[in-house]
Amino acid sequence: MVMPAAIRVLYISGSTPGSKSPPLADRDGFDVRTTDSVAEGRAQLSTTPTDCIVVGPTAVSGSDGTELRGLWNDAPECPCLLAPPPRDPPVVGEGTAGGAPTSDVNHDHTTTLANRIRTAVDTPPTTDTTDATISSHQTARACDQHRETTDIDTASDNEPAYRSLIEDGLAISSVGTFVLDSDFSVVWLNDGIEDYFGIDRADVLGRDKRRLINDRLKHIFAEPERFAETVCATYNDNTYVEQFTCHVVGDDSRTDRWLEHSSYPIPDGPYAGGRIEHYVDITDHRETQQQLEAQNERLAEFASIASHDLRNPLHVIGSSLELAAETGESEHFERAERAVDRMAQLIDDLLVLATQGEGIDDVEVVTLETVARECWTTLSTATATLHVETARTLTADRSRLRQLLDNLFRNSVDHADGEVTITVGDCAGGFFVADNGPGVPVDDRETIFERGYTTSREGTGLGLYIVNEIAAAHGWDVAVADSKTGGVRIEITGVE
DSSP, X not given: OOOOOOEEEEXXXXXXXXXXXXXXXXXXXXXXXXXXXXXXXXXXXXXXXXXXXXXXXXXXXXXXXXXXXXXXXXXXXXXXXXXXXXXXXXXXXXXXXXXXXXXXXXXXXXXXXXXXXXXXXXXXXXXXSOHHHHHHHHXXXXXXHHHHHHOGGGOTTTHHHHHHHHHHHHHTOXXXXXXXXXXXXXXXXXXXXXXXXXXXXXXTTTSBHHHHHHHTXXXXXXXXHHHHHHHHHHHHSTTSOEEEEEEEOOBTTBOOEEEEEEEEEOOSSTTTTOEEEEEXXXXXXXXXXXXXXXXXXXXXXXXXXXXXXXXXXXXXXHHHHHHHHHHOOHHHHHHXXXXXXXXXXXXXHXXXXXXXXXXXXXXXXXXXXXXXXXXXXXXXXXXXXXXXXXXXXXXXXXXXXXXXXXXXXXXXXXXXXXXXXXXEXXXXXXXXXXXXXXXXXXXXXXXXXXTTOOSSTTOXXXXXXXXXXXXXXXXXXXXXXXXXXXXXXXXXXXXX
């Protein structure tokens, strides 16, 4: 039978060297190291693996809180508990007059502390979206554990230091926290709540949380009734842990953000029967998740194009070469060459699509005419003419704007029966690209920007789809209309 590894405990006594025996020193399953100051403890954390930190009462009363907050920040993944203060009989005995240490450890309190350490080490944080979340969760857990092990109402000498430590630990957290008493009235909240909810603590302290939710708080959420129903249900049955996500709608007093609510009952201590609620800002995490989902969709899209759209020209090449070998007729080589050109165009389009998941960060002020003429120089055709009738400047990613215009120009050329004239000009809120080609049937105008749409045998069905993706990445809108000369007119609006 394999014995479980001992829990590595760092005990910060805050006493002179050798004056006390640490709690749990004689307990199986614990490997206890002792330091005499918070500074020494922080130094040990950087070099020695530690599963749990226990801060002795002398260390608490002798600290202004700054060192202890630094201790938590040094090891956000490590639970930090507060040992009970001295009692009569003492939890940890004082040294004798001759200086020899005693170890008069109160058995009940030592057992409680041992159980608390095991719970803290074995219990994961409620969320792991950010390091700050983990640290705050453990700080709040330490405060709750402290209330049970300390019996703070009777710890007269150390009570101010302990209360200050608890409030400081929660107050500096980036996780918004409500503490409710057994009547579910607000007895404490931190800066995070004021920031996330856009409220002032003076207007909230002492208020019944149910009334507060229905009168004020629920209205800041995108789904107010769902929020009110879910949270108030925990007050009606305060026996379970609740966790859900909610969307705060921003206004002048608060920022638009996504929060993760997690709450649990307070089993004992001054607020026994009450509840503690945490709100974690998961906006960045949610955006990252959405980006990953979009990337997965693009990967699936690329796989579909590669397996389907590229397969057809490959088949054409194979059959054409086979017929050319049999007959020697040049038309089969020409057919194969057209298939190669189509494959090359598909590959180019795929490379453009691959960049659409990247954010539009590298923007600059550009002149539309200049970019349009740069694109035109790469479009090798003698049957098309470009007219630029705009002096507009706009803010855009220059390379993406070139891709957008290039695809619009190529779309006009590919769908023209003969010579085509392409015009770039101004429209309300943006610009347009128009031609005098065959135009787009009215019934097709809702689908022309979807992947795969084309009316040309040589088209890839990706050009206008790419145009729409690039425009969306800039925050622009795309619409289709008839041009004055009977062809198609693509309008890009919302342009700054």
